[in-house]
Amino acid sequence: MVESGAKRTPLNDWHRAHGASMAIFGGYDMPLWYTAGAKAEHLAVINGCGMFDTSHMAVLRLTGPDIHEFLQWCFSRDLERCVGRQKAPLTPGRAVYGVFLNEAGGVVDDVILFQTEPDVYLAVVNAGMGAHATHHVLNYIDTCEDSCNVLISDLTDKVGKIDLQGPLAGLVMREVLADPGRVLDAMPYFSFKGSLYGSPTDRIGDVRLKDGTPVLLSRSGYTGEFGFEVFVEPGKLVGAWEVIFEAGQRYGLLPCGLAARDSLRAGAVLPLSHQDNGNWRYIENPWSVALPYNDDGTAFTKDFLGRRALESSPPSYFTRPFAGFDMRKIAPAIAPPVVVDSAGKVIGIVLTCVTDMGIDRVDGAIVSIASPERPDGFVPRGLCCGFVKVNRWLPAGERIVLRGAKREIPVVITDDIRPGRTARKSMETMLSYTQTPQGRTT
Amino acid sequence: MKGLGELHIPGDTFYSDDHEWAKKAGDLIRVGISDFAQDQMGDIVYVELPGIGTHHDAGVEFGVVESVKTVSDCLMPIAGEVVAVNAALDGSPGLVNESPYADGWMMDVKPDDPGCLDALMDEAAYRVFLEKG
Numbered sequence: 112m113v114e115s116g117a118k119r120t121p122l123n124d125w126h127r128a129h130g131a132s133m134a135i136f137g138g139y140d141m142p143l144w145y146t147a148g149a150k151a152e153h154l155a156v157i158n159g160c161g162m163f164d165t166s167h168m169a170v171l172r173l174t175g176p177d178i179h180e181f182l183q184w185c186f187s188r189d190l191e192r193c194v195g196r197q198k199a200p201l202t203p204g205r206a207v208y209g210v211f212l213n214e215a216g217g218v219v220d221d222v223i224l225f226q227t228e229p230d231v232y233l234a235v236v237n238a239g240m241g242a243h244a245t246h247h248v249l250n251y252i253d254t255c256e257d258s259c260n261v262l263i264s265d266l267t268d269k270v271g272k273i274d275l276q277g278p279l280a281g282l283v284m285r286e287v288l289a290d291p292g293r294v295l296d297a298m299p300y301f302s303f304k305g306s307l308y309g310s311p312t313d314r315i316g317d318v319r320l321k322d323g324t325p326v327l328l329s330r331s332g333y334t335g336e337f338g339f340e341v342f343v344e345p346g347k348l349v350g351a352w353e354v355i356f357e358a359g360q361r362y363g364l365l366p367c368g369l370a371a372r373d374s375l376r377a378g379a380v381l382p383l384s385h386q387d388n389g390n391w392r393y394i395e396n397p398w399s400v401a402l403p404y405n406d407d408g409t410a411f412t413k414d415f416l417g418r419r420a421l422e423s424s425p426p427s428y429f430t431r432p433f434a435g436f437d438m439r440k441i442a443p444a445i446a447p448p449v450v451v452d453s454a455g456k457v458i459g460i461v462l463t464c465v466t467d468m469g470i471d472r473v474d475g476a477i478v479s480i481a482s483p484e485r486p487d488g489f490v491p492r493g494l495c496c497g498f499v500k501v502n503r504w505l506p507a508g509e510r511i512v513l514r515g516a517k518r519e520i521p522v523v524i525t526d527d528i529r530p531g532r533t534a535r536k537s538m539e540t541m542l543s544y545t546q547t548p549q550g551r552t553t
Numbered sequence: 554m555k556g557l558g559e560l561h562i563p564g565d566t567f568y569s570d571d572h573e574w575a576k577k578a579g580d581l582i583r584v585g586i587s588d589f590a591q592d593q594m595g596d597i598v599y600v601e602l603p604g605i606g607t608h609h610d611a612g613v614e615f616g617v618v619e620s621v622k623t624v625s626d627c628l629m630p631i632a633g634e635v636v637a638v639n640a641a642l643d644g645s646p647g648l649v650n651e652s653p654y655a656d657g658w659m660m661d662v663k664p665d666d667p668g669c670l671d672a673l674m675d676e677a678a679y680r681v682f683l684e685k686g
Contacts, residue, residue: 132554132595143595148650149621150596370595370621438598442624466598466621493598517626518617 120166121271121348131368137238139167142368150468150493152371156334157469157481157529160277161367162355165333165340166348169241170270171234173248175261178230185251186224186234187212187393189403189413195299198406201226204315206301206329209401211236211247212417216392219247221384221401223331225303227315233266233327233342237384241267251416270307271348275355276338276375278481278533279362281541284328284339286358289319294328295542300535303329307342324351330538333372335379337533337541377497378467378529380432387430387462387498394421395504396430397526429504430462433511434477435495435522440464441515448515450499459501461513468493470529481531495520496528554592557683561588563654567673569630570682574654575670581661582631582670586618589683591653594620597646602638602659609633611669616659618649631669633662 117140126133131142142164144152155161173182183190188209192198201207203226211219220240225233236244245265275283285291294304294316305318309325318328327342343351356364373383380397382388388396402421403412411418441448441464450459470479471491478485505511505524513520533541562568566576572590575582591597599619609615609629616627638660642648649657674682 132592143622148596150598150647153621374621439619440624466619468596468598468621515624517614518624 118167118268120164121345122164122166122352125349125352126164126366129366131366134369136369137167137240139238141167142366143370144368145366147365149368149370149374152365152367153374153468154480155363155365156277156336156367156371156375157479158278159363159365160275160279160283160338160359161365161371162352162359163274163276163367163372164352165272165274166270166345167238168272169236169238169244170266170342171236171241171245171248172264172266173232173234173261174230176230177260178232181248181259181261182224182232183413183415185211185248185416186222187401187403187415187417188224189411190226192403192412194301203228204302204304206303206331208301208398210388210393211244212393212415212420213247214417214420215390216394216417216420217390218384218388218393220244221382221388225327225329227306227327235272240384241265269345271343271345271351273341273343273348273352273355274332274334274338275341275359276332276334276336276367277364278337278536278541278544279359279364280336280338281538282544283355283359283362283364285542287320287354288328289321289323294318295538298330298538300330303327303331307344320351320354322350322354324354326351332534333381334375335381335529335532335534336375337536374465374467377463377465378470379532379534380528382498383463391428391500392421392426393417395426395428397432397498428459428500428502430498430500431505431524432498432526432528433496433513433522434470434525434528435520436472438466438468438493438495439518439520440466440495440497441513441518441520446516448513450501451512451514451519453510457514458503458511459499461497462500463497464495464513465497466493467496467529470494470496477525477528477530479529479531481533483531494528495522499524555588557680560592560683561654562676562679564676566654567630567670567675568679568682569628569673571628571630573627573630575630575662575673577670578661580663580667581636582633582664583658584615584630584660584662585653585658586627586649587679588653590618590625591650591657594618594623594625596621597649600642600646600649600659602642603635605635605638607635609635611672619646627659629662630673631662631664632666633664633669635660636663637661 130146601617
């Protein structure tokens with residue numbers, strides 16, 4: 112049964128045929144988990160590989176002679192200084208994470224911006240946000256200096272997307288690509304090759320699956336683990352999914368739902384837009400990389416929409432990651448759970464609280480099933496983790512209590528959560544990954 | 554999510570409208586959560602059970618079941634005193650998913666009223682209750 116009004120991705124029948132538990136998210140009828148369960152899916156992505164239907168994400172296409180100046184104004188990254196440690200300019204074949212802010216410094220949505228050609232960009236925003244984000248950016252054309260010649264198209268439901276994630280993702284991808292040696296060579300984190308329609312004018316190479324399906328293949332994702340986002344036109348999505356799914360079977364690949372996606376991203380200190388960011392000033396949070404800071408973090412390198420609000424006064428709120436001491440979490444109720452400091456004072460609210468089932472504490476320190484230093488026979492019970500929004504800066508190590516309607520949970524502020532993540536490892540390292548999955552507890 | 558036809562609903566067991574089950578075990582009543590409840594919740598990561606010797610009225614919270622997705626209260630299907638709890642759930646909460654009516658049982662209760670099961674739904678009534686959604 113699909114609830115009336117919910118949209119479906121082209122994979123909806125596949126999900127149901129494979130026993131997925133479904134729920135509405137962002138206006139789409141999406142899998143929460145399949146028959147293996149969210150815990151097995153979460154662990155597969157840390158130790159092996161998993162694939163997610165992420166076709167609910169919306170995509171904008173931005174082009175026009177003035178698009179660079181326009182994005183410099185309404186997107187939070189400085190496109191002249193954003194790639195790698197050297198802070199090189201964005202070039203075709205590179206992607207960056209940032210946000211669209213409003214004048215008050217609040218978040219319209221978070222974005223991964225792909226430069227496909229010198230004056231063409233794809234902006235991946237969140238489910239259901241295509242029209243909203245388009246409306247927002249178009250609104251600000253008027254605030255550009257002089258005339259602003261840009262064309263913005265909302266590609267909502269015109270792009271299919273598969274996230275193949277986990278340390279074995281490279282080995283699976285190598286089996287399904289038409290020319291894997293060329294494609295996977297020189298492909299650092301947040302770079303991409305190919306295009307949705309296999310356009311011959313494309314400057315960043317052609318990427319095809321073995322059956323000829325053109326894809327845009329990006330080394331990115333939302334799990335903190337090594338892997339790819341595969342963009343494909345919707346009519347070819349099911350075929351591409353099945354090809355990857357089949358090739359993945361010998362690597363233990365599991366189809367994964369939104370529950371595992373949520374717990375993986377939280378453990379990787381990645382925000383869920385509109386939950387971990389929102390209509391408060393986007394500053395003093397774990398995602399300062401999204402802002403155009405100079406090298407020592409003391410000033411911004413460009414002017415941009417929302418900047419004045421960010422600089423206008425000291426921050427009112429601070430967003431900090433936390434981790435607990437066992438798997439118990441605090442459930443969101445009608446009112447959000449609150450944060451209580453050691454003096455018993457309520458100082459904020461809980462934004463995200465999930466259980467990362469791949470980690471546990473060993474002698475107080477967080478250890479993952481992927482940590483090289485994990486003890487023999489390490490079987491994690493999971494740790495509660497997520498983000499709090501509080502009214503003063505809390506240093507790592509400070510203990511707080513999360514208080515819900517019925518229970519209180521002690522947790523500790525931390526700078527990072529799940530150790531041993533693979534997202535940034537080199538392609539070379541990951542293509543030689545031979546570790547057999549360990550630590551599976553199901 | 555399992556379809557109605559795939560749900561296991563044993564015939565010798567009685568059900569509350571909060572999806573706990575209760576069944577006779579000698580003089581005691583054994584209590585757990587139904588296949589429907591565990592299927593809705595997804596992977597269960599933690600089960601909090603009451604202290605032995607505590608007394609609870611029908612309909613009040615006796616424990617908490619926590620899944621990857623949510624934290625849910627468990628409500629007493631009957632009134633009585635807890636005389637035993639399933640200690641295996643401490644280390645293996647997933648037993649509630651794998652075997653909700655057998656290895657995933659939660660507690661044995663000495664009922665205030667030995668006829669208390671009459672107030673609950675039998676298999677047929679519970680099936681109708683689930684069909685109505």
